[in-house]
Amino acid sequence: MTENAIITIENLNKHFKSGDLLSKVLKDINLEIERGECIVLKGVSGSGKTTLLSIMGGLDRPSSGKVLVEGESISKLPDLHISHFRAQKIGMIFQHFNLFDHLTATENVMIPLIPARLSMDEVDQKVHSSLKLANISHKAESTAGRLSGGEKQRVAIARALVSDPAIILCDEPTANLDRDNSLKFIEILGQLHEMGKTIVVATHDPLFDTLSFANRVVPMEDGSLVGSISKGLQ
Amino acid sequence: MRNSPFFHFLTLEFFKERKKHMGVIAISLVILFLLSSVLFISSSIRYSLEQTLDQEPDFVVQRIQGGERVSVPTEWMDRLLEIHGISSVTARVYGRYFFKSKEKSFLIVGVDFMDEQSHKALRTIMDEVDLREFLKGDNMLVGGGVSHYLKSHFYPKGYTFLTPKGAFKKVHLFKVLPRESNLIANDMIIVPIELAQEIFGMNEEEVSDITFNVPNDDEWANVEDKISSFHYDLRVITKNDIKKAYENLYNYKGGIFLILFLITIVTFVLILYQRYSMVYSSERRHIGLLRALGWSINDVLKLKFFETMMVVIVAYILGVGLAYLYVFVLGAPLLREIFLGGANLHNVITLVPVLNFGILSSIFLIYAVPFVSAVLIPVWKIAVTDPKEAML
Amino acid sequence: MSEILLSNQVIVYLLSESILFGLLLIAFIITLEILIKWDFGSYSEQQFRLERRAYLVMTILLFVFVVKFLLLIYFVFAIDSLSLLVPGAMCAAGVISANDYGMLLLLLKLLILFFLLLWMAINRYDLQAKNYPLFRIKSWLFVSIFLVIAIETGVDFAYFGHIDTLEPVNCCSTLYGQLEGANPLPFGLNTMILLILFYLLYVAVMASALSSQRVSFMVALLLFVFIAYYSVVYFFGTYIYELPTHNCPFCMLQKEYYYVGYLVWGALFVGTYLGLISSVMEIGLKVERNRERMVALALLSIFVLLCTGFVAIYYLRNGVFL
Ligand SMILES: Nc1ncnc2c1ncn2[C@@H]1O[C@H](COP(=O)(O)OP(=O)(O)OP(=O)(O)O)[C@@H](O)[C@H]1O
Ligand SMILES: [Mg+2]
Numbered sequence: 032m033t034e035n036a037i038i039t040i041e042n043l044n045k046h047f048k049s050g051d052l053l054s055k056v057l058k059d060i061n062l063e064i065e066r067g068e069c070i071v072l073k074g075v076s077g078s079g080k081t082t083l084l085s086i087m088g089g090l091d092r093p094s095s096g097k098v099l100v101e102g103e104s105i106s107k108l109p110d111l112h113i114s115h116f117r118a119q120k121i122g123m124i125f126q127h128f129n130l131f132d133h134l135t136a137t138e139n140v141m142i143p144l145i146p147a148r149l150s151m152d153e154v155d156q157k158v159h160s161s162l163k164l165a166n167i168s169h170k171a172e173s174t175a176g177r178l179s180g181g182e183k184q185r186v187a188i189a190r191a192l193v194s195d196p197a198i199i200l201c202d203e204p205t206a207n208l209d210r211d212n213s214l215k216f217i218e219i220l221g222q223l224h225e226m227g228k229t230i231v232v233a234t235h236d237p238l239f240d241t242l243s244f245a246n247r248v249v250p251m252e253d254g255s256l257v258g259s260i261s262k263g264l265q
Numbered sequence: 266m267r268n269s270p271f272f273h274f275l276t277l278e279f280f281k282e283r284k285k286h287m288g289v290i291a292i293s294l295v296i297l298f299l300l301s302s303v304l305f306i307s308s309s310i311r312y313s314l315e316q317t318l319d320q321e322p323d324f325v326v327q328r329i330q331g332g333e334r335v336s337v338p339t340e341w342m343d344r345l346l347e348i349h350g351i352s353s354v355t356a357r358v359y360g361r362y363f364f365k366s367k368e369k370s371f372l373i374v375g376v377d378f379m380d381e382q383s384h385k386a387l388r389t390i391m392d393e394v395d396l397r398e399f400l401k402g403d404n405m406l407v408g409g410g411v412s413h414y415l416k417s418h419f420y421p422k423g424y425t426f427l428t429p430k431g432a433f434k435k436v437h438l439f440k441v442l443p444r445e446s447n448l449i450a451n452d453m454i455i456v457p458i459e460l461a462q463e464i465f466g467m468n469e470e471e472v473s474d475i476t477f478n479v480p481n482d483d484e485w486a487n488v489e490d491k492i493s494s495f496h497y498d499l500r501v502i503t504k505n506d507i508k509k510a511y512e513n514l515y516n517y518k519g520g521i522f523l524i525l526f527l528i529t530i531v532t533f534v535l536i537l538y539q540r541y542s543m544v545y546s547s548e549r550r551h552i553g554l555l556r557a558l559g560w561s562i563n564d565v566l567k568l569k570f571f572e573t574m575m576v577v578i579v580a581y582i583l584g585v586g587l588a589y590l591y592v593f594v595l596g597a598p599l600l601r602e603i604f605l606g607g608a609n610l611h612n613v614i615t616l617v618p619v620l621n622f623g624i625l626s627s628i629f630l631i632y633a634v635p636f637v638s639a640v641l642i643p644v645w646k647i648a649v650t651d652p653k654e655a656m657l
Numbered sequence: 658m659s660e661i662l663l664s665n666q667v668i669v670y671l672l673s674e675s676i677l678f679g680l681l682l683i684a685f686i687i688t689l690e691i692l693i694k695w696d697f698g699s700y701s702e703q704q705f706r707l708e709r710r711a712y713l714v715m716t717i718l719l720f721v722f723v724v725k726f727l728l729l730i731y732f733v734f735a736i737d738s739l740s741l742l743v744p745g746a747m748c749a750a751g752v753i754s755a756n757d758y759g760m761l762l763l764l765l766k767l768l769i770l771f772f773l774l775l776w777m778a779i780n781r782y783d784l785q786a787k788n789y790p791l792f793r794i795k796s797w798l799f800v801s802i803f804l805v806i807a808i809e810t811g812v813d814f815a816y817f818g819h820i821d822t823l824e825p826v827n828c829c830s831t832l833y834g835q836l837e838g839a840n841p842l843p844f845g846l847n848t849m850i851l852l853i854l855f856y857l858l859y860v861a862v863m864a865s866a867l868s869s870q871r872v873s874f875m876v877a878l879l880l881f882v883f884i885a886y887y888s889v890v891y892f893f894g895t896y897i898y899e900l901p902t903h904n905c906p907f908c909m910l911q912k913e914y915y916y917v918g919y920l921v922w923g924a925l926f927v928g929t930y931l932g933l934i935s936s937v938m939e940i941g942l943k944v945e946r947n948r949e950r951m952v953a954l955a956l957l958s959i960f961v962l963l964c965t966g967f968v969a970i971y972y973l974r975n976g977v978f979l
Contacts, residue, residue: 048702081656084656085653085656088557089652090556090557090651090652090653090655090656091651091652091653091656092700092705093700094700095700106700107697107698107700107788108787109708109784109786109787109788109789110561110562110563110708110712111561111562111563111784111785112787114556114559114560114561114562114564115559115561117557117558117559117652118558118559118560119559121559123557123558123655125655125656126656129554129557129655131551131554133277133281134277138273138274138277141270141273141274142274142555142558143558143559144270145270145271145274145560145564146559146560146561146564148271149270150268150269151268151269151270151273152268154270190558194559202656304665508741509741509742509744509822521663524668527668527672530672562709562712563784566712566716622734623666623734623735623738626731626734627665627666627669630669630670630673630727630728630731631668631669631672631673634672634673634676634677634724635672635676637720638676638677638679638680638720641680641716641717641720642683642713644716645712645713645716648712649709649712
């Protein structure tokens with residue numbers, strides 16, 4: 032394990048049982064991600080990107096193997112701790128935006144902060160600066176359901192950033208965006224990279240192939256990582 | 266509240282899910298309303314009864330022969346008067362007089378208007394009657410129900426009784442008793458003692474029973490023992506015995522209702538369980554997303570707990586409030602018949618508002634405990650939704 | 658069916674107790690499964706399912722605790738109002754002694770509340786650790802609590818099913834009174850020594866708590882409840898009733914005395930519970946529980962102030978002691 036590693040994955044396996052059928056979705060994955068790195072997981076549909084991302088983010092548990100984040104194993108933490116871990120360390124950006132459509136942008140961004148028992152003022156202040164960072168302050172009081180795809184994505188980014196996590200996980204972030212909005216998204220991602228966030232993007236969007244700031248592209252195939260193209264730290 | 270993000274979010278969620286909550290609140294309301302109304306009516310009646318019973322004489326002496334009540338010789342009165350600590354010894358003659366049709370009956374009570382009455386209510390009634398005028402002829406005081414009945418059967422001025430000896434006895438209606446006494450005096454006719462004896466065909470040395478008061482509570486047991494030993498076929502009844510009998514009767518009626526209510530509660534629980542178990546996939550996603558964003562199972566449980574409590578409390582306040590209006594302001598139309606029905610003359614009484622910790626807490630417990638128990642497991646099930654649900 | 662079983666409050670009470678028992682049965686079955694199959698190191702789906710089910714047990718126990726607490730108050734209240742139906746009973750004391758089950762039931766209730774509270778304290782600590790270190794202790798504790806509650810529920814029905822409404826009972830004047838001149842106090846104490854003990858033990862409780870002497874705190878606390886119970890019944894109570902011969906732990910729960918009994922006994926018992934729990938956690942599990950102990954001290958102080966207050970107010974008003 033490298034000293035600077037923020038995420039270390041060792042011999043990770045994940046299989047799903049449905050009846051007698053055992054489907055191996057992740058096979059013997061070993062991966063080390065350094066602090067501040069930006070990694071692109073590339074693979075066709077069904078190759079296991081989402082599953083791997085869920086396990087990294089503490090949303091799912093491995094069937095065997097180890098996932099260490101900042102040196103601590105997260106795969107057997109009791110719920111209280113794994114939830115705390117998700118709230119503190121992980122910013123999640125989902126494929127379908129996953130906003131609460133009936134709430135305003137501000138209220139959506141507030142959600143990850145609620146369990147932390149902060150005062151309304153502290154929450155307001157964090158939400159405000161996060162919206163600003165994602166460049167969506169002007170829509171703060173709009174209902175999420177009425178926003179355009181690009182705006183929704185930016186609210187989702189603001190929500191992922193609001194508790195200032197070290198790691199940002201994005202699952203197919205541009206799947207529901209047009210080219211313009213995808214480029215804008217990549218621009219924001221670049222800013223986050225500059226802020227020192229560790230970023231993992233799972234995608235099959237070719238736009239990410241030419242990402243100027245990505246350190247590594249890790250191709251996935253049928254549940255395994257097949258080599259990696261390192262671009263070196265910039 | 267305003268300063269807590271949690272409660273802010275809670276109210277937003279509650280408002281969003283209001284359709285779902287409305288349904289549950291509506292069912293709860295019906296159940297709470299029925300239950301509270303029944304309990305309000307029965308406790309109000311019980312309260313009025315207690316009030317009236319307080320007016321009753323402390324002791325009643327009867328004579329029992331062969332298990333039947335027979336008339337008491339008036340000489341017993343003299344022996345009672347000798348006992349220390351006894352006051353207001355009064356002889357009474359009373360019995361049921363069946364009206365022509367044999368369906369309805371009056372309770373005729375004969376009192377000696379010259380004695381000091383041991384019955385406090387009678388005492389007050391008599392204070393308002395011009396005794397001289399009353400005793401001049403054959404007059405009677407009647408309860409509200411009797412007056413109503415006589416009027417509707419074209420006897421507005423009086424009634425002619427048929428005595429067991431086959432003679433007719435015409436009695437004038439002197440005055441109608443005040444409405445407040447209707448719970449006990451509704452079907453009552455009060456006449457001078459001699460007149461009652463005549464109507465029932467008794468001779469002058471006989472009365473139905475003798476009543477008296479014992480002002481010092483500590484003496485009650487003592488007096489009861491002493492008098493019981495007077496005569497082998499003498500029976501003493503104290504006011505407490507009557508109180509208990511009524512208490513049992515109304516507990517019994519209320520108890521029957523509660524058991525009916527239990528059946529309703531079971532249905533209610535099943536409906537709730539159904540409703541809360543019917544977790545739409547959208548709600549699973551919803552909770553899964555909260556979990557993915559860092560909410561722990563405890564946090565979701567807390568959210569759901571407050572949501573449930575809001576439903577419970579809103580329904581409780583509304584249900585009890587509506588029942589209060591229905592029973593004490595509107596006078597509980599329809600439902601009162603079940604409680605007061607069975608009385609043989611039409612009865613008009615006012616339900617006195619009675620609201621105490623016992624009733625309110627009983628209603629709350631019997632409603633909230635089954636409610637929360639029914640939704641506990643469904644709520645837990647939704648709270649442990651996997652966070653990866655949000656990724657699908 | 659006896660008229661006692663048909664009284665509204667008894668029906669409500671028994672129904673609630675039965676429902677709680679049903680829920681506890683579910684929790685009990687899950688706990689047995691957990692005790693048998695638990696393997697924290699495993700990544701199996703079964704283990705994760707058990708961890709989720711443990712939350713159901715927790716939810717049920719929390720609910721049961723809250724309702725049992727409310728039901729204790731309701732129980733005392735119901736019993737008090739039953740005194741109308743039971744001949745000779747003037748307050749709850751008479752009804753509770755209407756048969757042999759009553760006092761047992763009350764003691765069981767107090768015990769169960771204590772252990773439920775202890776369970777929750779342990780559970781809280783257990784959830785905050787990263788590997789459920791106390792789950793076995795906690796599960797066995799629950800198994801025992803469940804068994805006691807099973808007995809309690811049985812005694813509930815036995816008690817209310819066996820109250821005779823014809824047979825007169827003794828009430829507080831005979832049960833707690835000193836009619837025969839016999840000394841009702843334990844160890845032949847007299848009132849003066851009882852009071853000295855009362856205040857001395859209170860000081861001992863405070864002192865040992867503040868100087869963090871855990872074992873002596875626990876011992877002092879246990880002695881204090883014991884002495885406090887007798888002090889209230891035989892001394893402070895008489896000032897609440899303003900009648901030197903009225904010795905009863907129950908009458909003060911009535912409206913005539915502004916329900917002050919709920920406050921007096923509530924402060925004493927909750928204070929003692931929290932104090933004991935902090936000691937058990939600290940001695941047995943080596944966990945700091947300062948907050949509970951401080952709340953306990955506050956409640957016990959309120960209790961002592963309240964008791965003393967009644968005497969003081971009586972003296973100020975009348976210029977004499979009873
Ligand atoms: N809960 C589950 N039960 C059974 N199989 C599952 C489950 N979740 C995922 N899978 C299977 O695991 C495989 C990988 O799924 P995953 O969602 O990780 O792929 P992906 O690379 O993200 O694909 P896409 O690009 O379409 O999002 C798929 O074959 C899927 O069917
Ligand atoms: Mg995917």
